[in-house]
Amino acid sequence: MTIPGDILDGRGAADELLAYVLGAPLAKVLDLSTPAGFDRAVTALAARLRAVAAGDERRAVREAIAVLDVDWPRTTAAERRQLVAEAMRRAGHHIRAVPSRLDAPLGDAAMEVVSATRTVSRRHHRLAIGIEMNALDRRIVRHVTRSQALFVTDAYGRRLEELGVRAKEIVAAGLEAGHTRTEIAEALAAAAEGALTGRSRFYWEVVAGAFVGRARSFAQVSSYAEAGVERYRVQAVLDEATTLVCRFLHGKVFTVRASLAGFDRVERLSDPDDVKRASPWVRQKGGVLFVEHATGRRELAGVVRSGSGVRDDVGEFHSRIDDAALEGLGIGPPPYHGLCRSTSVPIL
Numbered sequence: 001m002t003i004p005g006d007i008l009d010g011r012g013a014a015d016e017l018l019a020y021v022l023g024a025p026l027a028k029v030l031d032l033s034t035p036a037g038f039d040r041a042v043t044a045l046a047a048r049l050r051a052v053a054a055g056d057e058r059r060a061v062r063e064a065i066a067v068l069d070v071d072w073p074r075t076t077a078a079e080r081r082q083l084v085a086e087a088m089r090r091a092g093h094h095i096r097a098v099p100s101r102l103d104a105p106l107g108d109a110a111m112e113v114v115s116a117t118r119t120v121s122r123r124h125h126r127l128a129i130g131i132e133m134n135a136l137d138r139r140i141v142r143h144v145t146r147s148q149a150l151f152v153t154d155a156y157g158r159r160l161e162e163l164g165v166r167a168k169e170i171v172a173a174g175l176e177a178g179h180t181r182t183e184i185a186e187a188l189a190a191a192a193e194g195a196l197t198g199r200s201r202f203y204w205e206v207v208a209g210a211f212v213g214r215a216r217s218f219a220q221v222s223s224y225a226e227a228g229v230e231r232y233r234v235q236a237v238l239d240e241a242t243t244l245v246c247r248f249l250h251g252k253v254f255t256v257r258a259s260l261a262g263f264d265r266v267e268r269l270s271d272p273d274d275v276k277r278a279s280p281w282v283r284q285k286g287g288v289l290f291v292e293h294a295t296g297r298r299e300l301a302g303v304v305r306s307g308s309g310v311r312d313d314v315g316e317f318h319s320r321i322d323d324a325a326l327e328g329l330g331i332g333p334p335p336y337h338g339l340c341r342s343t344s345v346p347i348l
Contacts, residue, residue: 042208052101064087065185067086069185070181110145114137121224121346154272159195166191167191170188220232224256231255232256233345242341246340247306254327254344280293281337298321300321301321303317
């Protein structure tokens with residue numbers, strides 16, 4: 001999903017007021033059955049998560065800067081290593097608090113997305129399912145909430161590692177160039193801001209997009225299983241922003257049985273890297289679509305004609321794997337990449 005910056009800024013501000021300050025439930029203001037409704041769900045949840053994380057992110061930056069604002073020319077190499085390590089430790093203390101603060105908004109959002117998806121399944125697809133969430137739906141809520149917190153924790157850990165490496169580079173380069181304490185401190189502050197808060201807007205959009213997409217897709221599969229539906233078809237949003245990945249997967253048919261088995265597998269995993277390998281996102285490089293699976297890199301298709309930038313055009317691909325083999329690699333319900341808008345429809 002691609003959202004122009006000016007639209008995102010204006011809509012993000014409005015949605016933050018609505019979704020976070022007023023605490024309006026997503027289900028009250030959104031329709032997940034439409035692309036526009038899905039986009040609004042992502043934007044509203046991203047605003048909610050961003051607001052929750054902002055305080056700890058700012059405190060982490062302040063702690064790091066406070067430790068790193070020293071007279072570097074007067075330090076030894078050992079002292080410089082210790083100072084950087086201490087700055088990362090103090091910043092990490094605040095960053096580690098973020099995932100636990102996300103439990104409540106993510107849990108609420110998961111409940112709302114699953115509930116809204118069941119409503120769409122009953123009213124739009126005419127599936128014979130109950131009004132209330134079933135046992136699988138409740139497992140889905142727990143899983144997507146827990147797994148998203150794991151992914152956030154992992155991402156923050158990587159950011160801190162990158163910042164530690166970058167801080168050492170800045171100090172070394174600054175000393176070699178004869179920069180003053182103030183100049184080095186300013187460069188370190190900019191690096192800390194960029195690593196811990198500068199990516200915040202786009203990052204939380206990606207998190208929210210993946211979260212809403214997974215919750216909706218798992219809930220759809222749950223509804224299909226409850227209604228006795230055996231197969232479903234992937235349905236991409238075919239507009240100018242649609243990725244090659246979704247154009248390729250549009251129309252693919254997968255089984256409810258395999259998707260339920262896939263959910264059972266990822267539900268038991270606790271390492272984010274294991275989850276990624278068990279249900280990999282599809283990537284594109286050099287005209288080839290592929291996944292990084294637990295068994296290694298597996299090529300899915302070659303791009304013959306992309307169709308990029310054209311509405312209602314899936315493009316042309318040379319498939320190197322059939323739908324059943326795609327399922328075997330953990331590809332089934334969307335999302336298939338960051339900010340993926342694809343959904344599914346039951347085959348009745």
